[in-house]
Amino acid sequence: MTPINQTMVQKKILFISRHAPYGTSLAKDALEAVLAASAYDQNLSLLFMDDGVFQLLSTQDSKDLEQKNFAAMLSALTFYEIKNIFVHLESLLARQITINEIAIDGIQIVDSAAICNLLIQQEQLLSF
Amino acid sequence: MIFSLAIYAAPYSSQASDTAYRFATAVIANRHQLYRVFFYHDGVHNSSALITPPQDEINLTLKWQQLSKDYNVDLVVCVAAALKRGVLSELEAKRYGKPSHNLHQNFEISGLGQLIDAAVVSNKLITFGN
Amino acid sequence: MSILHTVNKSPFSHTILLSCLQLCGKDDAILLLEDGVLCAIKGSPFIQELSTAIEKGVKVYALAGDVKARGLQEKLHPNIYTTDYNGFVKLSIEHQCVQSWY
Numbered sequence: 086m087t088p089i090n091q092t093m094v095q096k097k098i099l100f101i102s103r104h105a106p107y108g109t110s111l112a113k114d115a116l117e118a119v120l121a122a123s124a125y126d127q128n129l130s131l132l133f134m135d136d137g138v139f140q141l142l143s144t145q146d147s148k149d150l151e152q153k154n155f156a157a158m159l160s161a162l163t164f165y166e167i168k169n170i171f172v173h174l175e176s177l178l179a180r181q182i183t184i185n186e187i188a189i190d191g192i193q194i195v196d197s198a199a200i201c202n203l204l205i206q207q208e209q210l211l212s213f
Numbered sequence: 214m215i216f217s218l219a220i221y222a223a224p225y226s227s228q229a230s231d232t233a234y235r236f237a238t239a240v241i242a243n244r245h246q247l248y249r250v251f252f253y254h255d256g257v258h259n260s261s262a263l264i265t266p267p268q269d270e271i272n273l274t275l276k277w278q279q280l281s282k283d284y285n286v287d288l289v290v291c292v293a294a295a296l297k298r299g300v301l302s303e304l305e306a307k308r309y310g311k312p313s314h315n316l317h318q319n320f321e322i323s324g325l326g327q328l329i330d331a332a333v334v335s336n337k338l339i340t341f342g343n
Numbered sequence: 344m345s346i347l348h349t350v351n352k353s354p355f356s357h358t359i360l361l362s363c364l365q366l367c368g369k370d371d372a373i374l375l376l377e378d379g380v381l382c383a384i385k386g387s388p389f390i391q392e393l394s395t396a397i398e399k400g401v402k403v404y405a406l407a408g409d410v411k412a413r414g415l416q417e418k419l420h421p422n423i424y425t426t427d428y429n430g431f432v433k434l435s436i437e438h439q440c441v442q443s444w445y
Contacts (some may be wrong), residue, residue: 098332101442110254110388111342114254117293122330123334125329125333136298197365200366201368204442205439207439209332210441211338213342229377236428240428243432245432341443341445
């Protein structure tokens with residue numbers, strides 16, 4: 086396997102996380118991929134949409150499931166300095182989630198039109 | 214053009230890994246380079262040497278292995294996803310004191326960094342999920 | 344700059360076609376594959392949304408092998424093209440990125 090050439094130009098990579106936590110492990114796997122990517126010095130963005138917006142609810146309490154609280158796991162994003170984090174407005178509205186229920190700070194709420202623009206600026210999409 | 218694939222679905226339960234394989238052969242047939250196939254989430258099940266389909270069904274693990282041999286394609290299985298689903302290399306089996314190992318030849322176990330590397334190195338990274 | 348969207352689920356049991364259409368720009372293309380080809384049936388309750396996208400300029404394709412396997416050859420909406428894996432590779436090159444909806 087070839088190691089990444091450090092002199093390479095940064096790529097614009099958007100992770101799209103569309104699945105609810107707990108029911109499947111896709112949300113967790115997406116987060117782990119984003120955190121792994123943060124070590125590679127690329128231009129990273131992360132978008133929550135569809136049921137992925139349920140990952141953001143601050144009221145999660147997963148003790149009974151004996152699983153880590155997803156909202157707490159998401160707080161790692163700030164620690165890893167992932168700055169461009171977006172959430173899809175229409176997905177929030179459809180699921181009755183308000184801004185003050187979102188667990189992570191600094192998230193940008195964007196509508197479908199803005200996401201269309203975001204998508205076409207990317208060089209790779211990682212679909213979760 | 215350099216392609217890589219990310220596979221998140223188990224074989225047989227869903228069509229996704231079969232679709233990925235057919236796409237992979239078309240990439241090669243069209244004279245593009247297939248740099249890496251990264252198996253993550255339930256996709257790690259594609260790398261089990263113990264997969265034993267009936268004679269009249271496709272053996273995707275063998276197909277991937279052949280593709281890797283013939284066209285020098287990296288077949289990388291995410292270590293964390295593989296271990297918790299019971300797909301282990303000989304080395305991992307020893308490390309965790311397990312009685313046997315089942316990672317198929319030509320597949321290698323590595324970290325999620327190899328998915329990111331594939332995204333950086335390739336012109337196209339295509340995800341196959343279920 | 345445009346996106347190729349792949350959709351692999353039936354619109355009768357999943358909402359991914361609608362999610363995809365929300366983000367689909369006029370220069371984008373949609374490739375229906377696996378159970379996603381069930382989105383392409385003419386006269387179905389979901390074809391209106393797809394037709395609106397097609398009128399806007401979006402190209403919609405269905406993977407021929409998946410259509411044939413499911414016996415839908417004669418049921419496809421006339422504005423949806425069939426393509427094969429070579430076409431899938433070509434579409435992925437013609438568009439900047441691929442978003443997989445699953």
